[in-house]
Amino acid sequence: METARTAIECNGIWKVFGPKSERIVDSPDADLPRSELETKTGCVAAVRDISFRVPEGGVFVVMGLSGSGKSTLIRCLSRLIEPTAGTITIDGQSVRALKPAELRELRRTKVSMVFQHFGLLPHRNALDNVAFGLEIQGRSKAQRLQRSREVLELVGLQDVAESYPDELSGGMQQRVGLARALANDPMILLFDEPFSALDPLIRREMQDEVLRLQRELKKTVVFITHDLNEALKLGDQIAIMRDGRFVQVASPDDLVANPADDYVRAFVQDVVRSND
Amino acid sequence: MFVVPNVAIDDRLRAGLRSPKVIGFTVVLCCTLLLRVGFGATQPSWWNFRVAPVVDGFDHWLSLHRGSHWAFRFGFGPMSSALRNAVQWTLNALRFLTWPGLLVTVALTALRVSGARAAIMACGCVFGIGMLGLWDPSLSTIALMAVSVTISVAVGIPVGIYSAHHPKFEAAIKVVLDAMQVMPAYCYLLPCVLLFSIGFAPSVIATILFAAPASIRLTAHGIKGVPPALMEVAEAQGATKHQTLLHVELPVARPSLVLGVNQTINLALGIVVIAALVGSGGAGQNVLDALQHLEVGNAVNAGLAIVAVAFLFDRLSSGRTMKGARAFRATRTQGRSVLEAVSGVAVVVSTVAIAKLAGTTAFPANWSHPISGPIDEFFAWISDNFRTGVPIIGGTKSFSDAITLHVMNPVRDLLVQRAWWMIVVAVVVIAWLSAGSRAAATCGLALMVVAALRASGGDDTIWADTMNTLSQVLIAVTITALIAFPIGIAAGRSPRLFAMLRPLLDTAQVIPAFVYLVPVLGLFSTGRVPGMIASVVYGLPPGIQLTALGIRGVPAAAIEAAESLGCTRWQMLKSVQIPMAWRSILLGLNQTILLIFSVVVIAGLVGAGSLGLDVVYGLTKHELGLGVEAGIAIVALAIVLDRITQGWANTFTRRPAASH
Numbered sequence: 001m002e003t004a005r006t007a008i009e010c011n012g013i014w015k016v017f018g019p020k021s022e023r024i025v026d027s028p029d030a031d032l033p034r035s036e037l038e039t040k041t042g043c044v045a046a047v048r049d050i051s052f053r054v055p056e057g058g059v060f061v062v063m064g065l066s067g068s069g070k071s072t073l074i075r076c077l078s079r080l081i082e083p084t085a086g087t088i089t090i091d092g093q094s095v096r097a098l099k100p101a102e103l104r105e106l107r108r109t110k111v112s113m114v115f116q117h118f119g120l121l122p123h124r125n126a127l128d129n130v131a132f133g134l135e136i137q138g139r140s141k142a143q144r145l146q147r148s149r150e151v152l153e154l155v156g157l158q159d160v161a162e163s164y165p166d167e168l169s170g171g172m173q174q175r176v177g178l179a180r181a182l183a184n185d186p187m188i189l190l191f192d193e194p195f196s197a198l199d200p201l202i203r204r205e206m207q208d209e210v211l212r213l214q215r216e217l218k219k220t221v222v223f224i225t226h227d228l229n230e231a232l233k234l235g236d237q238i239a240i241m242r243d244g245r246f247v248q249v250a251s252p253d254d255l256v257a258n259p260a261d262d263y264v265r266a267f268v269q270d271v272v273r274s275n276d
Numbered sequence: 277m278f279v280v281p282n283v284a285i286d287d288r289l290r291a292g293l294r295s296p297k298v299i300g301f302t303v304v305l306c307c308t309l310l311l312r313v314g315f316g317a318t319q320p321s322w323w324n325f326r327v328a329p330v331v332d333g334f335d336h337w338l339s340l341h342r343g344s345h346w347a348f349r350f351g352f353g354p355m356s357s358a359l360r361n362a363v364q365w366t367l368n369a370l371r372f373l374t375w376p377g378l379l380v381t382v383a384l385t386a387l388r389v390s391g392a393r394a395a396i397m398a399c400g401c402v403f404g405i406g407m408l409g410l411w412d413p414s415l416s417t418i419a420l421m422a423v424s425v426t427i428s429v430a431v432g433i434p435v436g437i438y439s440a441h442h443p444k445f446e447a448a449i450k451v452v453l454d455a456m457q458v459m460p461a462y463c464y465l466l467p468c469v470l471l472f473s474i475g476f477a478p479s480v481i482a483t484i485l486f487a488a489p490a491s492i493r494l495t496a497h498g499i500k501g502v503p504p505a506l507m508e509v510a511e512a513q514g515a516t517k518h519q520t521l522l523h524v525e526l527p528v529a530r531p532s533l534v535l536g537v538n539q540t541i542n543l544a545l546g547i548v549v550i551a552a553l554v555g556s557g558g559a560g561q562n563v564l565d566a567l568q569h570l571e572v573g574n575a576v577n578a579g580l581a582i583v584a585v586a587f588l589f590d591r592l593s594s595g596r597t598m599k600g601a602r603a604f605r606a607t608r609t610q611g612r613s614v615l616e617a618v619s620g621v622a623v624v625v626s627t628v629a630i631a632k633l634a635g636t637t638a639f640p641a642n643w644s645h646p647i648s649g650p651i652d653e654f655f656a657w658i659s660d661n662f663r664t665g666v667p668i669i670g671g672t673k674s675f676s677d678a679i680t681l682h683v684m685n686p687v688r689d690l691l692v693q694r695a696w697w698m699i700v701v702a703v704v705v706i707a708w709l710s711a712g713s714r715a716a717a718t719c720g721l722a723l724m725v726v727a728a729l730r731a732s733g734g735d736d737t738i739w740a741d742t743m744n745t746l747s748q749v750l751i752a753v754t755i756t757a758l759i760a761f762p763i764g765i766a767a768g769r770s771p772r773l774f775a776m777l778r779p780l781l782d783t784a785q786v787i788p789a790f791v792y793l794v795p796v797l798g799l800f801s802t803g804r805v806p807g808m809i810a811s812v813v814y815g816l817p818p819g820i821q822l823t824a825l826g827i828r829g830v831p832a833a834a835i836e837a838a839e840s841l842g843c844t845r846w847q848m849l850k851s852v853q854i855p856m857a858w859r860s861i862l863l864g865l866n867q868t869i870l871l872i873f874s875v876v877v878i879a880g881l882v883g884a885g886s887l888g889l890d891v892v893y894g895l896t897k898h899e900l901g902l903g904v905e906a907g908i909a910i911v912a913l914a915i916v917l918d919r920i921t922q923g924w925a926n927t928f929t930r931r932p933a934a935s936h
Contacts, residue, residue: 107512123530
């Protein structure tokens with residue numbers, strides 16, 4: 001794993017919302033607690049000085065509670081949210097230097113995202129939802145339908161290709177979301193709490209599905225979750241995020257064995273107990 | 277009582293002096309003194325904007341320079357003839373189709389756009405128009421509608437999209453759109469006549485001005501309602517702005533867009549009829565003539581033709597339900613679409629060819645059976661038997677006289693005979709209490725403008741007419757609210773009643789306001805009472821519907837919680853449903869008042885007099901100065917009514933806790 005090429009590398013990413021946000025970066029103010037910073041400067045620092053590296057084919061999981069900044073972080077990677085500072089390199093390309101057209105090209109071909117809210121278009125059936133990304137790339141109709149059918153089959157939905165999102169269960173909708181992300185054969189998959197809205201049983205099924213696809217397709221994955229069990233199950237590396245910072249980055253075993261501080265320990269204890 | 281130290285009293289006094297109530301009272305008192313002392317007990321002669329002379333002078337200048345001035349030679353003139361030609365060509369095309377060809381075209385279009393049931397209804401409408409014997413006038417109404425609606429939608433949708441994407445632009449046009457919405461259709465005609473003379477052109481322009489806002493608003497509403505999550509998905513997929521609009525925003529906003537088109541059509545129809553006043557002809561002309569000559573039968577006949585046109589457009593534009601649309605799309609293949617298009621055109625062409633060979637163009641006259649005769653007989657019978665002398669209730673004339681004498685006259689006199697400054701002050705105070713200082717200032721200014729209108733020289737006709745109109749509106753609104761509120765609550769609580777009323781309410785709102793005057797006129801003859809009753813009848817459906825929707829909108833969780841506490845039905849209504857629905861009920865009242873107002877104005881045609889009559893007089897007798905002054909007064913009154921009642925929804929309900 002250590003010798004694998006680097007797929008994603010981030011250095012010192014900051015995202016500060018608010019007026020004159022760039023002044024907050026690396027200033028002493030940035031260390032203030034959230035509410036104090038907001039009253040003092042009117043800014044909210046969602047992501048503070050985050051650096052990490054994901055090798056090709058690796059699964060990097062970011063775990064944190066709501067409000068920890070993890071959803072903002074994953075959106076910074078493909079600049080759905082513009083980071084305030086820092087460098088992001090994806091497949092050797094400096095993402096922050098890309099022009100709008102190049103950025104679109106990156107999103108079309110290299111980076112796909114799976115959303116917590118599924119994000120399916122209500123007026124299109126499953127097949128056309130999967131084909132959406134290909135349509136945007138300007139592929140021919142025959143091409144995109146063929147590819148979409150293949151991907152739907154991959155996630156086991158070939159039988160409901162003609163169904164509309166509101167006719168599908170939550171689990172099936174997220175499979176469509178997954179298929180849509182896979183349709184343009186991206187190098188990197190970004191998952192933003194994809195299974196939080198699902199029932200526990202379906203969630204486990206979907207986690208297994210992701211592991212299976214990961215083994216078959218060897219994608220690089222960044223996975224956001226608030227569920228430590230999910231993180232331990234999926235991740236090669238797990239980052240625990242709190243108040244916009246990484247508290248600890250470690251392998252699953254390491255995390256359970258050597259929690260860096262009380263915060264992490266509290267989490268891990270819970271897991272250890274529930275596994276007993 | 278406690279003995280309060282002096283310091284505290286001082287502080288309290290100081291705080292009290294700065295309280296909004298005291299400030300408000302002082303401001304109003306000063307204004308009153310200013311008005312009373314500065315302006316005098318009657319409107320002073322110098323407080324006169326001289327609108328009428330200026331407008332008439334401008335009109336005179338126009339009649340001399342219309343042919344030579346650059347603005348008309350290169351601006352309004354060509355625009356006017358382009359619109360006139362567009363309508364004329366559409367009319368020619370409709371005539372060229374012949375009636376069987378038109379029937380087939382309508383049937384196929386409705387079948388393609390809205391499904392089989394809509395196609396049957398649309399064909400029924402076409403037949404209905406023919407049977408009523410108003411084929412030709414209805415065709416020109418349809419042509420006028422087609423051109424106006426096409427332009428309205430073609431302008432409205434792009435502007436709506438642009439304003440959804442540009443909040444600053446939206447804020448700017450919102451002011452304009454709000455103002456346009458409170459203006460009754462009438463007022464749009466006057467400036468259009470001034471610039472475009474009479475005929476098709478001013479009608480089309482007035483219709484667009486009146487109807488396009490619906491399209492703009494609903495498009496913007498739909499686009500802004502697209503979940504941000506879906507926009508993010510499109511962005512994450514690398515979609516360009518153009519692709520996002522085409523593949524995400526427009527399809528998701530589609531129901532709202534379709535509703536916008538539908539509403540645009542309904543509004544357009546309302547004004548296309550009134551546009552007969554400026555010589556656009558069509559079925560509206562028939563209604564207008566019949567109304568002005570009190571030929572109830574003819575008016576009903578022509579009114580029905582207009583209703584048929586309304587339904588025709590409604591069916592053609594309503595589209596499919598979501599379920600129907602999916603089933604429809606599932607059957608589509610490219611080959612089939614082409615085949616259908618080709619065969620459709622072939623059917624139309626062959627129908628037209630056969631009709632031409634057979635020599636038919638207009639709907640055969642011997643097939644048509646105008647219902648004016650029987651209607652006239654019916655109303656004659658009613659007026660013979662029910663006009664007077666019916667035991668207990670007295671008869672329609674007695675009823676009408678009694679209402680006029682005991683309700684309408686006292687209220688009118690109360691308003692008309694009061695000194696003008698008292699009315700201004702009273703309205704300002706009411707507006708302040710209802711909606712705060714800004715609304716009070718707006719309302720005060722609006723009335724001051726009315727006070728400065730002096731159409732026919734020194735006397736105060738416009739002011740008196742405004743008060744007269746206001747009195748009619750107030751009575752009609754009170755009656756409407758008294759009827760609509762209980763029915764609406766009942767319908768809101770009983771899903772069965774709501775389901776029963778729903779088609780009736782929907783239908784009632786498609787029919788143009790104008791048409792409501794006709795049967796009322798048959799029953800009550802002319803005067804202020806029929807106008808008031810028509811406006812009540814027109815205001816009832818939205819009043820009932822909005823009240824019912826408010827009650828139905830109360831969250832089921834709140835109802836369940838109240839039930840679990842053991843509320844009786846009455847307690848539930850009093851303490852849960854009405855308080856929670858109050859805000860939407862009051863918002864509904866605001867809309868209802870504006871609708872009622874528009875009918876009261878239109879009722880000027882049938883003897884309700886006042887501002888409505890002034891406008892009609894101005895339009896038909898080419899006294900544009902008088903018309904414009906009355907129009908300004910109408911707008912001012914509409915603004916006053918709108919601001920005051922809009923405030924109620926916020927003032928008389930407990931504000932939801934601020935989210936920040």
